[in-house]
Amino acid sequence: MPELPEVEVVRRGLERGVVGRVIDGVEVYHPRAVRRHAAGPDDFAAALLGRTVTTASRRGKYLWLGLSPQGAEAAGLEAVGAAAAGAGAAGAGESLLGHLGMSGQLLVVPPDSPDQVHLRVRFRFGDGGRELRFVDQRTFGGLAVVSGADLPASIAHIAPDPLAADFDVEHFVDALRRRRTGLKRALLDQTLISGVGNIYADEALWAARLHYARPTETVSRAEAHRLLEAARTVMTAALAAGGTSFDRLYVSTEGVSGLFERSLEVYGREGEQCSRCAAPIRREAFMNRSSYTCPVCQPRPRRARW
DNA sequence: AGTTCAACCTGAAAGC
DNA sequence: TGCTTTCAGGTTGAAC
Numbered sequence: 001m002p003e004l005p006e007v008e009v010v011r012r013g014l015e016r017g018v019v020g021r022v023i024d025g026v027e028v029y030h031p032r033a034v035r036r037h038a039a040g041p042d043d044f045a046a047a048l049l050g051r052t053v054t055t056a057s058r059r060g061k062y063l064w065l066g067l068s069p070q071g072a073e074a075a076g077l078e079a080v081g082a083a084a085a086g087a088g089a090a091g092a093g094e095s096l097l098g099h100l101g102m103s104g105q106l107l108v109v110p111p112d113s114p115d116q117v118h119l120r121v122r123f124r125f126g127d128g129g130r131e132l133r134f135v136d137q138r139t140f141g142g143l144a145v146v147s148g149a150d151l152p153a154s155i156a157h158i159a160p161d162p163l164a165a166d167f168d169v170e171h172f173v174d175a176l177r178r179r180r181t182g183l184k185r186a187l188l189d190q191t192l193i194s195g196v197g198n199i200y201a202d203e204a205l206w207a208a209r210l211h212y213a214r215p216t217e218t219v220s221r222a223e224a225h226r227l228l229e230a231a232r233t234v235m236t237a238a239l240a241a242g243g244t245s246f247d248r249l250y251v252s253t254e255g256v257s258g259l260f261e262r263s264l265e266v267y268g269r270e271g272e273q274c275s276r277c278a279a280p281i282r283r284e285a286f287m288n289r290s291s292y293t294c295p296v297c298q299p300r301p302r303r304a305r306w
Numbered sequence: 307a308g309t310t311c312a313a314c315c316t317g318a319a320a321g322c
Numbered sequence: 323t324g325c326t327t328t329c330a331g332g333t334t335g336a337a338c
Contacts, residue, residue, distance in 0.1 A: 002331060002332095003331060003332095006331075032314090032315085061331095061332075061333095099332080099333080100331090100332090101315090101331095101332060101333080102315085102316095102330070102331060102332055102333095103315090103316080103317095103330085103331085118316085136315095137315080137316055137317070138314090138315045138316050138317085138330090138332095139314080139315055139316080140314070140315065140332060140333075141332085179308085179309090180308075180309075181308090181309065181310090185309085185310090188332090189309095190332090190333080197331055197332070198330090198331060198332085199331060200331095244331075245331095246330080246331075247318085247330090247331095249330085249331075250331070267331095287310095287311090288311085288312090288329095289329080289330075289331095290329085290330090306310095
């Protein structure tokens, strides 16, 4: 699934492709895609009609589109201005919140382009231009209209991500060392640090020369800083490359794959040589998925914790 | 209260 | 060839 860099690529595409436009048609083809919208698919569609998309935001792997106030659909630009003026009030406004899950895509495509096999929701716009389509093979992702524009209340539990301006490094270091779990489990816990998934967790741990089973309480402050810096470096580089695409399940809003796969050091490289020490990269089962490490650069701790 | 794990899905690839 | 098993970028809710 898309992790922070991939979701940020999509957010930028939405900013270019749908901000400032008026939604004038919503079709939900699979109710599971809007299961987080408690009032159901019909209410989901009705709540969006006539509203202007004002902003495209992201925290970790969640993204959301700010919506003009209901009933302010008359003129697109006017609505944008009204929403911007009201954005100062805490908790005000509504948003279209989305998560891509393991296989979700948000595509901005011409209305006459053929429907994708796993098309779940279609959004048409008043200008008759490109549509927004939510496509999701496995339906782990989803969309909902929620309250809150700055940070929707429903994702208040998600921690800031390491590329966010408000990420508090010292708070993260303290919170990490207070945990009683394995280091990779902590990295994947979106309430501690968000945006990191299985790929970038393994890449950051390799770059910081730390093993995933290190008990968090034994991680020094310096090691925690090193790990965070590694995560920032690898995700920034991945973003510059357009993200990581193993297959066609992750693509940008334009349908373009990312190129970072070729820069991965350990993830998906079982048996290949570590670029630092030439030892063969090892793959192990971990939390019903896989972890990739260099057995030499990242020795297993004597006291390991999964 | 903090931590862990099964469950939610579809499809491609590997195994037999 | 075809059937079965395994695996895939994630999150939640409930159990411990």
